[in-house]
Amino acid sequence: MITFTPHFSSSAGNLYTVTGGTSTIMLECGARITKIRQALNHKLSSIEACLVTHSHGDHARAAEDVIAAGVDLYCSAGTAAALCINGHHRVHIIRALEQFRVGHWTVLPFDVEHDAEEPLGFLIINGADRLLFAADTAYIRHRFAGLTHICLECNYSKRTMAEDIPLAHKLRVMRSHMGLDTVLGFLAANDLRGVRAIHLLHLSDDNSDETLFKNRVQAATGIPVYVAKRESICTR
């Protein structure tokens, strides 16, 4: 049985952990290292690995500090190049659709749609548990079987998009972040029979409505939905 814990989830910073048995992996490191250490109860050195989806600061701010602390970091070549960390012995370059193992975890990275160099999402497998994690992306073109946990960006909806934001910003959000309708479409296209929890991540401060998103996804799927707070500790 695995547990997914959002620690920080917004365009200000992202940090999540997945624990299975005695092993914990970290997803993203988009906060100052002191905040990350605090969130992890100063147990950074016991983290099995850190997986990073892309190079934007809200996902990768502490990448250099994390590898300096002795944690193995997994990311695409594009992400490593953008962060200037390629070549470090703690940095492992991974590719979309090439599965790899970290301890007793199996991870399948997949390509996503975002305005960064070679961004990825992750299917994370531990025994019978299959957790899908996708942060910043306009949509997900892949389909997945046998999922037990789904953790997806749900940044905005057309209805909750603030009216006064400039058009260019609005278009950037829609081209590179996942909105409620896309989340619902993705969920409808996948087999959800084994899914025990859906986590909605990275809600926009200006363009989202936590209650509306939770209710809509819960009504569409009949599965418990949890909304990750900007800064939160919630374990499921």
Ligand SMILES: [Zn+2]
């Ligand atoms: Zn982001």
Ligand SMILES: [Zn+2]
């Ligand atoms: Zn981003």
